[in-house]
Amino acid sequence: MSTTCAMPNNIVRTREQVFQINLSKTHHESVIALAGNPNTGKSTIFNALTGLNQHTGNWPGKTVKRMEGKFRFHDRHYRLIDLPGTYSLLSTSTDEEIARNFVLFGKPDVTVVVVDSTCLERNLNLVLQIAQITNNVILCCNLIDEAKRKSISVDQKSLEQDLGIPVVLTSARSGDGLDELKQKIEALAMGQIRPQPFAVSYPHALKEPVETMTSSLRELFPTLPNPAWVAMRLLDGDEKIKEALASPELLPSLLNNDSNLTSENRIVPSNPSVNKIFNMADQLSQSVRPVMHDLFVESLFEDAQRITRRAVVKKNGVRIWDNSLDRFLTSRVFGIPAMLILLSVVFFLTIEGANIPSQILADWLFQIEDLLDQAFNYLNAPWWLTGFIVHGVYRGLAWVISVMLPPMAIFFPIFTFLEDFGYLPRVAFNLDRLFKWSGAHGKQALAMGMGFGCNAAGVIATRIIDSPRERLIAIITNNFVPCNGRWPTLIMLASLFVAAAFPSALSSVAAASTIVFITLFGVLITLLVSKFLSTRTSLRGESSFFQIELPPYRRPQFFRIFYTSLIDRTLLVLWRAIVMAAPAGGLCWLLANIYIGQYSLFAHAANFLQPLGQAIGLDGVILLAYIIAIPANEIIVPTIIMGYMAAGQMTELDSDFELKQLFVQNGWSVMTAVSLMLFSLLHYPCSTTTMTIWKETRSVKWTVVSNLLPLSIAFAVCFIVAQTWPLLF
Amino acid sequence: MALIKLSELSYGQTAALKEIKINGIQRRRLLDFGFIKDSEIRVAQRSPLGDPTAYWIKGALIALRKEETDHIFVEIIKHDKVNL
Ligand SMILES: Nc1nc2c(ncn2[C@@H]2O[C@H](COP(=O)(O)OP(=O)(O)OP(=O)(O)O)[C@@H](O)[C@H]2O)c(=O)[nH]1
Ligand SMILES: [Mg+2]
Numbered sequence: 001m002s003t004t005c006a007m008p009n010n011i012v013r014t015r016e017q018v019f020q021i022n023l024s025k026t027h028h029e030s031v032i033a034l035a036g037n038p039n040t041g042k043s044t045i046f047n048a049l050t051g052l053n054q055h056t057g058n059w060p061g062k063t064v065k066r067m068e069g070k071f072r073f074h075d076r077h078y079r080l081i082d083l084p085g086t087y088s089l090l091s092t093s094t095d096e097e098i099a100r101n102f103v104l105f106g107k108p109d110v111t112v113v114v115v116d117s118t119c120l121e122r123n124l125n126l127v128l129q130i131a132q133i134t135n136n137v138i139l140c141c142n143l144i145d146e147a148k149r150k151s152i153s154v155d156q157k158s159l160e161q162d163l164g165i166p167v168v169l170t171s172a173r174s175g176d177g178l179d180e181l182k183q184k185i186e187a188l189a190m191g192q193i194r195p196q197p198f199a200v201s202y203p204h205a206l207k208e209p210v211e212t213m214t215s216s217l218r219e220l221f222p223t224l225p226n227p228a229w230v231a232m233r234l235l236d237g238d239e240k241i242k243e244a245l246a247s248p249e250l251l252p253s254l255l256n257n258d259s260n261l262t263s264e265n266r267i268v269p270s271n272p273s274v275n276k277i278f279n280m281a282d283q284l285s286q287s288v289r290p291v292m293h294d295l296f297v298e299s300l301f302e303d304a305q306r307i308t309r310r311a312v313v314k315k316n317g318v319r320i321w322d323n324s325l326d327r328f329l330t331s332r333v334f335g336i337p338a339m340l341i342l343l344s345v346v347f348f349l350t351i352e353g354a355n356i357p358s359q360i361l362a363d364w365l366f367q368i369e370d371l372l373d374q375a376f377n378y379l380n381a382p383w384w385l386t387g388f389i390v391h392g393v394y395r396g397l398a399w400v401i402s403v404m405l406p407p408m409a410i411f412f413p414i415f416t417f418l419e420d421f422g423y424l425p426r427v428a429f430n431l432d433r434l435f436k437w438s439g440a441h442g443k444q445a446l447a448m449g450m451g452f453g454c455n456a457a458g459v460i461a462t463r464i465i466d467s468p469r470e471r472l473i474a475i476i477t478n479n480f481v482p483c484n485g486r487w488p489t490l491i492m493l494a495s496l497f498v499a500a501a502f503p504s505a506l507s508s509v510a511a512a513s514t515i516v517f518i519t520l521f522g523v524l525i526t527l528l529v530s531k532f533l534s535t536r537t538s539l540r541g542e543s544s545f546f547q548i549e550l551p552p553y554r555r556p557q558f559f560r561i562f563y564t565s566l567i568d569r570t571l572l573v574l575w576r577a578i579v580m581a582a583p584a585g586g587l588c589w590l591l592a593n594i595y596i597g598q599y600s601l602f603a604h605a606a607n608f609l610q611p612l613g614q615a616i617g618l619d620g621v622i623l624l625a626y627i628i629a630i631p632a633n634e635i636i637v638p639t640i641i642m643g644y645m646a647a648g649q650m651t652e653l654d655s656d657f658e659l660k661q662l663f664v665q666n667g668w669s670v671m672t673a674v675s676l677m678l679f680s681l682l683h684y685p686c687s688t689t690t691m692t693i694w695k696e697t698r699s700v701k702w703t704v705v706s707n708l709l710p711l712s713i714a715f716a717v718c719f720i721v722a723q724t725w726p727l728l729f
Numbered sequence: 730m731a732l733i734k735l736s737e738l739s740y741g742q743t744a745a746l747k748e749i750k751i752n753g754i755q756r757r758r759l760l761d762f763g764f765i766k767d768s769e770i771r772v773a774q775r776s777p778l779g780d781p782t783a784y785w786i787k788g789a790l791i792a793l794r795k796e797e798t799d800h801i802f803v804e805i806i807k808h809d810k811v812n813l
Contacts, residue, residue: 549789
């Protein structure tokens with residue numbers, strides 16, 4: 001086996017480039033990393049210390065990117081890094097790499113390992129691993145309130161004694177213990193305490209090879225602070241560690257005291273001697289490599305268990321309502337119906353609740369349009385200016401705000417509530433069998449959940465999926481989850497056309513059911529497309545394993561829900577829509593008012609697209625609107641309206657009734673509405689999502705596929721609907 | 730006592746983990762979750778569609794597919810009274 005480093009020697013990359021650790025660190029600033037198992041409250045602590053609003057959520061894998069923030073304590077500045085959760089530093093799986101690389105090579109001044117106090121033994125496994133790499137570790141036993149609820153008590157003193165590192169008990173949500181945490185961070189950063197972490201015992205079978213390697217490493221790298229650990233990793237064949245040892249640029253990150261060594265007096269061992277070490281590792285590990293990982297983890301757990309036994313007292317026989325709730329929400333009989341009912345209730349509340357506020361907002365905003373109109377007239381503004389600003393830009397905005405704001409302001413808080421409660425991973429658990437059938441990963445359901453909010457976020461969330469094949473499938477199909485930019489369109493069409501066919505007492509229920517149906521259709525398409533991709537294309541392959549931790553149900557944090565859903569999600573999305581709607585409104589108006597011959601540009605284009613539109617149950621204006629609105633799905637309906645109005649049919653649109661009139665005058669039927677809902681569900685991702693897909697895959701091919709595949713499906717489905725509808729009704 | 734597949738363990742039984750016949754990254758992940766020799770394991774809940782199944786191990790609830798639990802071998806150590 002070749003032992004040279006995979007990196008060509010002539011290209012020297014810095015450790016920042018290799019591991020993407022871009023830290024601008026100033027001298028009087030300490031870097032504090034928050035590491036730990038997934039879902040232990042790292043982001044909650046990050047928010048509490050920095051005052052920022054990093055999103056938290058009750059499911060493993062919420063944070064997939066590294067976040068940075070700052071805080072001050074006793075006039076000292078700290079830079080806090082929130083890392084994605086990781087179960088270990090040994091598994092070398094992609095989703096754990098960010099955290100692992102940072103702890104290993106980013107060399108934070110202090111690493112705070114946040115653990116779940118109700119599940120200490122397993123968490124200590126990671127603590128012990130980190131404490132082998134760096135001495136500057138603080139153990140933060142979070143979720144202490146939950147432990148109390150489960151009658152589990154944790155002995156701080158005993159842990160400190162056994163682990164040899166500072167320990168803090170916290171309850172991040174209420175803020176308990178955070179002051180003590182800050183004090184200990186300070187003490188450690190200033191060098192007032194010097195932890196002497198417990199040295200893990202190496203398994204018997206590994207003792208000899210580890211010792212031999214360790215002494216050779218010590219000779220070659222006298223300043224290496226953790227030679228035994230590096231020896232272990234080399235014996236295990238860890239490529240990243242090899243790369244670091246072989247590269248003069250990366251090496252300092254493994255040596256603790258690079259700061260007081262200038263580049264001249266830093267001894268960089270020559271390549272041959274490094275290679276000798278690698279060869280030695282290969283030879284020594286031949287007999288043990290297949291079992292060494294097991295042996296090592298087993299011995300870590302042995303230590304963890306011993307330490308936990310001394311520190312944790314658990315009263316038995318406490319009944320926890322979580323378990324009973326799970327027996328209902330994921331039960332054979334009620335699991336799936338409960339999920340559907342929950343989904344319907346969410347849509348029902350959204351539709352019913354948004355009705356009146358939407359109306360009030362619309363009245364109000366269109367009154368302002370009249371006033372603006374009068375003001376422009378009064379000022380003798382030229383007709384084209386009034387037209388462009390008031391009837392183009394302003395009207396587009398007014399429409400977007402009145403239609404989108406109320407449903408989002410209701411839907412997002414409810415959705416965030418369910419996310420915070422811990423329901424999302426249960427959905428993945430309930431539906432996994434379907435995903436397995438389709439050759440996709442069960443965690444795809446989590447990414448789809450995030451896609452309900454925003455497909456771009458959904459695409460980023462696919463990072464929790466290990467296998468690149470399954471991750472690509474999840475990325476390509478995320479588009480089939482209707483995002484918030486499409487909800488308002490769906491809700492409006494369902495209310496105006498489908499619900500109208502029912503008695504008014506039932507209309508909201510009918511509209512909600514329609515949306516549930518459309519959503520389920522999206523899930524069906526997701527499964528079929530995944531199946532197709534995993535059996536017929538280069539993404540062929542068996543579904544890999546599904547291993548997910550189901551977190552306990554947690555009482556949602558109302559203030560945070562309110563904040564993340566209203567400020568971060570609703571207003572952000574609305575702002576995006578406004579930014580996009582204004583120019584689109586203007587563009588529409590221009591297209592409609594520049595004439596070539598007898599017709600406007602808009603009419604020419606719409607006429608050109610008319611046959612294609614009609615074939616799929618839509619019309620030329622709708623297709624044109626889809627082209628104009630590529631940047632943002634939010635503005636499809638306003639663009640359609642502007643298109644129709646530009647044709648000079650109607651000027652005022654202050655009620656649903658008049659809106660429907662406008663559509664009907666332009667030849668819409670229930671079929672048009674259904675086709676448009678399907679088209680809206682399927683078509684292609686918005687430009688932001690497309691950018692995100694490109695960033696995540698770095699592949700033009702897959703970015704193109706994720707656009708063209710949905711588009712062809714949209715055309716096919718709508719074509720079938722348009723051709724069969726007249727036969728059925 | 731004889732070993733059985735983890736997938737054959739039923740609700741209410743407690744077992745000790747004995748052997749994992751899975752390799753590669755999946756094995757490592759299982760180890761990280763605490764699926765090591767002699768760990769106690771209990772069935773918590775089966776998914777409505779019959780698979781996956783959630784297990785209690787080391788105080789956490791971990792869901793695994795049958796493909797995996799068919800290759801994990803355990804020894805039953807205790808039958809609880811099942812009160813549903
Ligand atoms: N009861 C209680 N809940 C907490 C506490 N700390 C965090 N939580 C909740 O635990 C869940 C997970 O919190 P996060 O901060 O998102 O966890 P994380 O460690 O960043 O998770 P990942 O990013 O997935 O690794 C959220 O629902 C929090 O509200 C605590 O001290 N007590
Ligand atoms: Mg987080």
